[in-house]
Amino acid sequence: MPHATQSPPPQGTATRPAPAATFGGITRSASRAPAPSPDYAAIAESREFRELRARFRRFAFPMSAAFLVWYLGYVIVAAYLPDFMATRIVGEINVGLIMGMGQFATTILITFLYLRYAARHIDPRVRELYQNAAGEEPR
Numbered sequence: 001m002p003h004a005t006q007s008p009p010p011q012g013t014a015t016r017p018a019p020a021a022t023f024g025g026i027t028r029s030a031s032r033a034p035a036p037s038p039d040y041a042a043i044a045e046s047r048e049f050r051e052l053r054a055r056f057r058r059f060a061f062p063m064s065a066a067f068l069v070w071y072l073g074y075v076i077v078a079a080y081l082p083d084f085m086a087t088r089i090v091g092e093i094n095v096g097l098i099m100g101m102g103q104f105a106t107t108i109l110i111t112f113l114y115l116r117y118a119a120r121h122i123d124p125r126v127r128e129l130y131q132n133a134a135g136e137e138p139r
Contacts, residue, residue, distance in 0.1 A: 039133075
């Protein structure tokens with residue numbers, strides 16, 4: 001058709017069905033039937049899931065408590081001991097600046113430690129739970 005505004009050529013009197021579209025030789029849909037959803041209540045009550053949660057808590061709660069103590073200690077020292085925080089260490093660098101930068105360093109350290117802990121102790125068990133529940137490898 002040279003111009004898009006032209007109407008299609010007339011069809012013959014015999015009507016036959018148009019051939020089905022075969023995009024590159026594909027004749028059927030690639031979509032799969034949806035898998036049955038896992039029984040989440042049974043998973044939550046399973047021994048493996050409870051162990052996984054306990055393993056996570058063994059890291060998260062103590063680390064959170066330690067960081068909270070460190071952070072509140074920094075805030076309390078800054079509020080009640082300003083002269084100590086103003087103590088110069090080297091040049092213009094004082095205790096307050098070192099402790100403040102220590103907050104950032106501690107956050108990065110905790111993130112690194114959690115990633116390492118999760119890769120070793122949590123992620124393998126999550127994969128195992130997923131395989132048991134879904135019957136396939138996680139994506």
